[in-house]
Amino acid sequence: MFWNIFNIYILVEAVWLVIPIYAANGLVPIIKGKRPVDFGRKFFDGRPVLGPGKTIEGFIAGCIFGAIIAFVEQLAFPYLPWQLSEVPLTIVPMSAGLGAILGFGAMAGDSVGSFIKRRLNLKRGAPAPLLDQLDFLVGSLLIASVFINIKFEWFIILAVITPLIHWLACIVGYLLKVKKEPW
């Protein structure tokens, strides 16, 4: 099939792009927002549109975290050993602006995931394997694709590694006793 896309060059290109996305998604939970994006409204089914987990503060923080980390990447870019690559790499020009877009897209995708979970009557925090790991990634890449050229292969490799990284991180958190459950 397409196993050949799973190579180190595509991986490096994809990881470069995803760092601000992971940062936004991973850091936003430390913000305790109070203003829900859905203003506490219910949907036709009588359930919350998104629920109290999606806040305006969270959206803003996602943009800021994405922007900061992307800016750090931009600063680091000239000092990284790109010449080690045997093929020319397609490294997205990183900037605070693109980072903010990536962070916003992550929040938007995560909100779509919450919308789906609420429709299925899943409570806030209830695990939705795959959806939880892919909503923010797909949202971020789709919105970013309006502004930058995103390779198909990045999308695929990130869709495969993101759930694996997420679950590994959860298991590490559990073993370190930071988390109660291994997910």
Add this chain to the structure above:
Amino acid sequence: MFWNIFNIYILVEAVWLVIPIYAANGLVPIIKGKRPVDFGRKFFDGRPVLGPGKTIEGFIAGCIFGAIIAFVEQLAFPYLPWQLSEVPLTIVPMSAGLGAILGFGAMAGDSVGSFIKRRLNLKRGAPAPLLDQLDFLVGSLLIASVFINIKFEWFIILAVITPLIHWLACIVGYLLKVKKEPW
């Protein structure tokens, strides 16, 4: 990005391949199997490995349903209006054997989904959006890719349309009062 893959030609090629997969996945629930694939065993976490929903009869039925529908496609192939296409289509040569493989792969992927749900302590039948719609598809395409050449684009288009078709079917079932809940 890659919006250009969403065209009618790729869609026709992909739907041709996915019909036995949908058939296997959609028809197997009518089989009330009694022999669980996991032999009722528990995993390290004390929860069922797969649960009683995955049975040997189901696996066999999945292969048979896939084989039957693929054979129907094989018979229908010469009578279908392929010449209407403005571009040469890549139509996978369908056969009962390939159908059985596609059906088996669907069952295997579905079992992986159940394995993940059991690890997250989700009960049998609890909704897992995306995982429920993609586990059988990804399993089937991965296993089939050992035997046939599967285009990247088919994979993507099917990953996008399958959850949509699944949800549409659920809503229709709800409106027809066949199902109690709209999912």
